[in-house]
Amino acid sequence: xxxxxxxxxxxxxxxxxxxxxxxxxxxxxxxxxxxxxxxxxxxxxxxxxxxxxxxxxxxxxxxxxxxxxxxxxxxxxxxxxxxxxxxxxxxxxxxxxxxxxxxxxxxxxxxxxxxxxxxxxxxxxxxxxxxxxxxxxxxxxxxxxxxxxxxxxxxxxxxxxxxxxxxxxxxxxxxxxxxxxxxxxxxxxxxxxxxxxxxxxxxxxxxxxxxxxxxxxxxxxxxxxxxxxxxxxxxxxxxxxxxxxxxxxxxxxxxxxxxxxxxxxxxxxxxxxxxxxxxxxxxxxxxxxxxxxxxxxx
Amino acid sequence: xxxxxxxxxxxxxxxxxxxxxxxxxxxxxxxxxxxxxxxxxxxxxxxxxxxxxxxxxxxxxxxxxxxxxxxxxxxxxxxxxxxxxxxxxxxxxxxxxxxxxxxxxxxxxxxxxxxxxxxxxxxxxxxxxxxxxxx
Amino acid sequence: xxxxxxxxxxxxxxxxxxxxxxxxxxxxxxxxxxxxxxxxxxxxxxxxxxxxxxxxxxxxxxxxxxxxxxxxxxxxxxxxxxxxxxxxxxxxxxxxxxxxxxxxxxxxxxxxxxxxxxxxxxxxxxxxxxxxxxxxxxxxxxxxxxxxxxxxxxxxxxxxxxxxxxxxxxxxxxxxxxxxxxxxxxxxxxxxxxxxxxxxxxxxxxxxxxxxxxxxxxxxxxxxxxxxxxxxxxxxxxxxxxxxxxxxxxxxxxxxxxxxxxxxxxxxxxxxxxxxxxxxxxxxxxxxxxxxxxxxxxxxxxxxxxxxxxxxxxxxxxxxxxxxxxxxxxxxxxxxxxxxxxxxxxxx
Numbered sequence: 086x087x088x089x090x091x092x093x094x095x096x097x098x099x100x101x102x103x104x105x106x107x108x109x110x111x112x113x114x115x116x117x118x119x120x121x122x123x124x125x126x127x128x129x130x131x132x133x134x135x136x137x138x139x140x141x142x143x144x145x146x147x148x149x150x151x152x153x154x155x156x157x158x159x160x161x162x163x164x165x166x167x168x169x170x171x172x173x174x175x176x177x178x179x180x181x182x183x184x185x186x187x188x189x190x191x192x193x194x195x196x197x198x199x200x201x202x203x204x205x206x207x208x209x210x211x212x213x214x215x216x217x218x219x220x221x222x223x224x225x226x227x228x229x230x231x232x233x234x235x236x237x238x239x240x241x242x243x244x245x246x247x248x249x250x251x252x253x254x255x256x257x258x259x260x261x262x263x264x265x266x267x268x269x270x271x272x273x274x275x276x277x278x279x280x281x282x283x284x285x286x287x288x289x290x291x292x293x294x295x296x297x298x299x300x301x302x303x304x305x306x307x308x309x310x311x312x313x314x315x316x317x318x319x320x321x322x323x324x325x326x327x328x329x330x331x332x333x334x335x336x337x338x339x340x341x342x343x344x345x346x347x348x349x350x351x352x353x354x355x356x357x358x359x360x361x362x363x364x365x366x367x368x369x370x371x372x373x374x375x376x377x378x379x380x381x382x383x
Numbered sequence: 384x385x386x387x388x389x390x391x392x393x394x395x396x397x398x399x400x401x402x403x404x405x406x407x408x409x410x411x412x413x414x415x416x417x418x419x420x421x422x423x424x425x426x427x428x429x430x431x432x433x434x435x436x437x438x439x440x441x442x443x444x445x446x447x448x449x450x451x452x453x454x455x456x457x458x459x460x461x462x463x464x465x466x467x468x469x470x471x472x473x474x475x476x477x478x479x480x481x482x483x484x485x486x487x488x489x490x491x492x493x494x495x496x497x498x499x500x501x502x503x504x505x506x507x508x509x510x511x512x513x514x515x516x517x518x
Numbered sequence: 519x520x521x522x523x524x525x526x527x528x529x530x531x532x533x534x535x536x537x538x539x540x541x542x543x544x545x546x547x548x549x550x551x552x553x554x555x556x557x558x559x560x561x562x563x564x565x566x567x568x569x570x571x572x573x574x575x576x577x578x579x580x581x582x583x584x585x586x587x588x589x590x591x592x593x594x595x596x597x598x599x600x601x602x603x604x605x606x607x608x609x610x611x612x613x614x615x616x617x618x619x620x621x622x623x624x625x626x627x628x629x630x631x632x633x634x635x636x637x638x639x640x641x642x643x644x645x646x647x648x649x650x651x652x653x654x655x656x657x658x659x660x661x662x663x664x665x666x667x668x669x670x671x672x673x674x675x676x677x678x679x680x681x682x683x684x685x686x687x688x689x690x691x692x693x694x695x696x697x698x699x700x701x702x703x704x705x706x707x708x709x710x711x712x713x714x715x716x717x718x719x720x721x722x723x724x725x726x727x728x729x730x731x732x733x734x735x736x737x738x739x740x741x742x743x744x745x746x747x748x749x750x751x752x753x754x755x756x757x758x759x760x761x762x763x764x765x766x767x768x769x770x771x772x773x774x775x776x777x778x779x780x781x782x783x784x785x786x787x788x789x790x791x792x793x794x795x796x797x798x799x800x801x802x803x804x805x806x807x808x809x810x811x812x813x814x815x816x817x818x819x820x821x822x823x824x825x826x827x828x829x830x831x832x833x834x835x836x837x838x839x840x841x842x843x844x845x846x847x848x849x850x851x852x853x854x855x856x857x858x859x860x861x862x863x864x865x866x
Contacts, residue, residue: 116440191624280437
């Protein structure tokens with residue numbers, strides 16, 4: 086099956102500032118992918134590269150098998166909602182639906198109108214007068230009505246109140262179920278993504294840290310606590326992600342495919358948030374120590 | 384409007400139990416209490432995710448596990464239906480047992496126990512009864 | 519995309535159309551009266567064989583306000599088009615981020631720009647052209663009695679040049695918006711560039727597009743000739759007779775001797791002593807009174823000096839209009855090409 090996103094040593098540089106470095110990533114179809122990382126980590130850069138708003142400085146990226154924005158047809162296969170959901174403030178909701186229909190041959194106007202109706206939006210209201218949540222829903226409607234194979238959303242729920250956030254995700258998941266969409270959505274908060282993502286990509290400091298199916302990642306990562314022990318003395322099949330020590334106790338976050346048999350350790354499961362925090366911590370240390378780039382494990 | 388499904392799911396994001404297991408448990412729970420009977424249709428994947436805002440694969444996985452356990456069967460294009468219940472003759476005993484429990488709760492509250500103490504007492508008793516049962 | 523480009527342009531187009539309609543109505547009403555004045559005054563002149571100056575004045579004194587205001591309007595409109603239609607076209611989308619919405623629909627960036635440039639660019643040229651056409655039509659009775667259209671003040675108002683100006687201003691506005699990415703600075707840059715370009719072409723390019731005709735002739739004592747004193751009160755100039763070549767563009771009309779020098783103040787003071795000392799008031803306007811001793815003064819000047827008239831003949835008017843329009847439309851096309859290139863390779 087063609088990967089929805091295939092990046093090979095992808096880099097983007099602005100003068101001296103490196104927005105993304107050597108990102109190699111292959112995302113399989115049929116998932117809701119969460120792209121997580123702190124602000125400025127390169128999430129928006131990666132997504133803009135994926136939809137053709139940016140050109141790579143080096144490396145390659147392919148989306149649904151072709152270069153992003155290569156042809157109008159390729160543009161039609163990918164739906165995109167940019168950060169802060171830009172709209173045409175002076176144009177009405179109905180104008181936006183026309184916009185979708187006139188600029189996309191595959192646009193399903195009936196579905197879009199039906200959805201606007203369901204949302205209770207006034208078609209004649211100017212987009213500039215909509216609330217943040219309503220604008221987000223409008224933008225999502227436009228993107229989904231295009232009937233894409235892949236939907237890319239850049240921080241779609243940031244700044245939305247909890248109810249608007251819930252409604253947005255409900256609509257998104259319903260559409261994923263109905264149309265068998267693949268989705269890539271980014272956020273700097275793991276909590277936004279926990280319910281909906283089954284594939285995780287972690288970007289910190291413009292580098293890829295981790296990528297894989299959530300289930301597998303949660304199963305292979307553990308928090309070990311026990312008597313004080315040096316991180317370097319851990320067995321080789323247990324990769325230490327993060328370690329913290331007190332005088333007598335060590336808490337070590339490891340990745341291991343095989344079970345932990347050492348009775349000295351208390352083994353705990355980890356949450357998605359713990360996972361992301363650990364890799365973010367490791368990346369911050371790595372920048373300080375300038376270790377060689379970590380190959381993300383898939 | 385919802386195609387005849389009888390139950391609704393809810394998600395406790397703080398319980399530490401993974402979402403798909405929660406769905407499985409809730410179906411089993413409903414089966415056990417007789418809220419779901421043979422032939423009833425489970426909510427469609429689309430309905431569940433539209434309400435809970437969770438990944439459709441989660442629901443699919445839960446339904447698949449229930450199918451594996453022989454409790455439900457998927458009919459392509461139509462939906463997922465209950466094939467076997469978990470409630471049995473014990474269902475008849477539920478009503479008087481429920482009344483007894485309610486009376487016990489009333490007594491505990493009148494004795495001055497707060498919710499946490501009631502739950503702790505109940506769990507402790509339940510566990511020790513289990514152990515005795517095993518032994 | 520065409521329909522959407524129109525939708526985005528709708529309000530501006532409506533404003534322009536409304537303004538054009540109002541102007542058309544005003545010009546239609548006043549214009550028909552102007553034609554009436556022309557017909558009656560010309561008929562009266564032919565009948566009375568009276569002084570043609572009176573007949574001319576009857577026409578040129580009608581609607582003085584419009585005669586002053588309309589050229590200003592036609593000059594200003596291309597600048598307004600550049601500022602309000604050109605500068606925001608792309609800059610607004612870059613500023614608000616709506617370009618991220620537009621460029622991820624099933625339309626290539628080049629096509630997006632092409633349609634926007636086409637729809638608003640053509641509208642700009644049509645609007646400017648209609649305005650120029652209406653004003654030219656309205657002015658035709660005035661031009662018939664007092665032909666002036668080749669002069670620098672009216673050359674850029676009547677004819678087809680405003681179409682070129684509008685195209686250039688629009689294209690520059692779009693380019694500025696694309697490069698600067700902010701609407702207000704782009705508007706300011708467009709205004710400056712437009713004024714600069716118009717001044718540069720008017721004073722440095724247009725006079726050299728074709729070599730002017732130079733006529734050398736003897737001085738004739740006819741209307742307009744005389745001595746003029748400079749405003750500082752020290753220098754004296756000898757004025758040649760007024761030129762009367764209808765619709766020609768006069769570069770200069772000089773009184774010079776064989777080596778190309780104008781009469782010096784000393785020469786005039788000695789040659790025209792009688793004229794200069796005779797009047798009680800200082801001489802600061804041409805003297806026509808034959809009793810003042812001017813004919814002798816004139817004779818002395820005419821013996822040594824002749825008149826050199828440099829001008830573009832009226833027949834070249836349309837050639838110059840086409841040159842001017844081509845220069846500005848050509849610049850507009852180059853700017854448009856730059857926009858396409860920039861959009862493909864540099865905008866991120």
